[in-house]
Amino acid sequence: MKKIILAASIIGIFGTSFVHSTEAITNPTPKKTICIDAGHQKKQNLQTEPIAPGSKVKKAKVTSGTRGVATKKYEYELNLEVALQLQKALEKKNFHVVMTRTKHDVNLSNIDRATICNNAKSALTIRIHADGSTNKNTQGLSLLYPSGTYTKSINKTSETIAKTLLTETIRITKAKKGYGDGLVPRSDLTGFNWSKTPVVLVEMGFMSNATEDKRLSTKSYQQSIVNGLVNGIVKSVH
Numbered sequence: 001m002k003k004i005i006l007a008a009s010i011i012g013i014f015g016t017s018f019v020h021s022t023e024a025i026t027n028p029t030p031k032k033t034i035c036i037d038a039g040h041q042k043k044q045n046l047q048t049e050p051i052a053p054g055s056k057v058k059k060a061k062v063t064s065g066t067r068g069v070a071t072k073k074y075e076y077e078l079n080l081e082v083a084l085q086l087q088k089a090l091e092k093k094n095f096h097v098v099m100t101r102t103k104h105d106v107n108l109s110n111i112d113r114a115t116i117c118n119n120a121k122s123a124l125t126i127r128i129h130a131d132g133s134t135n136k137n138t139q140g141l142s143l144l145y146p147s148g149t150y151t152k153s154i155n156k157t158s159e160t161i162a163k164t165l166l167t168e169t170i171r172i173t174k175a176k177k178g179y180g181d182g183l184v185p186r187s188d189l190t191g192f193n194w195s196k197t198p199v200v201l202v203e204m205g206f207m208s209n210a211t212e213d214k215r216l217s218t219k220s221y222q223q224s225i226v227n228g229l230v231n232g233i234v235k236s237v238h
């Protein structure tokens with residue numbers, strides 16, 4: 001009762017200016033949405049799906065990913081570890097975050113994942129992966145971005161964001177750049193070709209290299225990857 005009387009008297013004293021400030025509070029600037037896709041899942045699904053809308057080329061719905069040579073950790077586990085930390089860090093920066101998965105036991109094809117992010121109308125979709133190579137010496141972090149004809153409307157924005165994210169993650173992690181300059185255009189990825197939102201994929205490092213594999217599983221290194229990605233996202237998405 002006391003509260004009601006107090007509120008009524010405040011409205012009485014401040015009149016219209018109080019009403020204006022209330023409107024400002026109830027209509028905040030909408031948060032930007034970031035969609036995070038932790039790559040792969042516990043069980044691969046080798047049924048196929050078209051790699052792009054209308055394409056006759058088909059690929060597996062979702063493959064098993066790679067596995068750490070030293071840690072024996074599966075890529076889908078590492079991807080989700082980092083994805084969940086990235087979610088927390090982005091929420092602290094006031095982004096709205098949509099996750100395609102928060103557990104391992106799911107059945108989500110690459111089209112399904114792109115669709116979740118499309119429906120979320122994300123300002124950026126970020127796909128979290130780790131690499132594998134038959135050459136155990138290969139190391140490095142890289143950023144992939146869409147480049148094909150199916151993704152014309154998002155190619156340029158995605159490339160620009162990929163460059164910023166690469167710069168920021170390399171600066172903080174001190175990782176080598178994978179594949180030469182660390183930037184890889186791709187026109188053959190289902191997860192890119194079905195995307196209607198700007199999209200990038202981070203290959204955090206090679207789990208086929210024992211040193212990098214072990215480093216990727218340390219909390220401090222994961223945090224440095226996350227910090228680099230957050231810096232890049234803050235710079236890219238306004």
Ligand SMILES: [Zn+2]
Nearest residue numbers: 039065129130
């Ligand atoms: Zn992967």
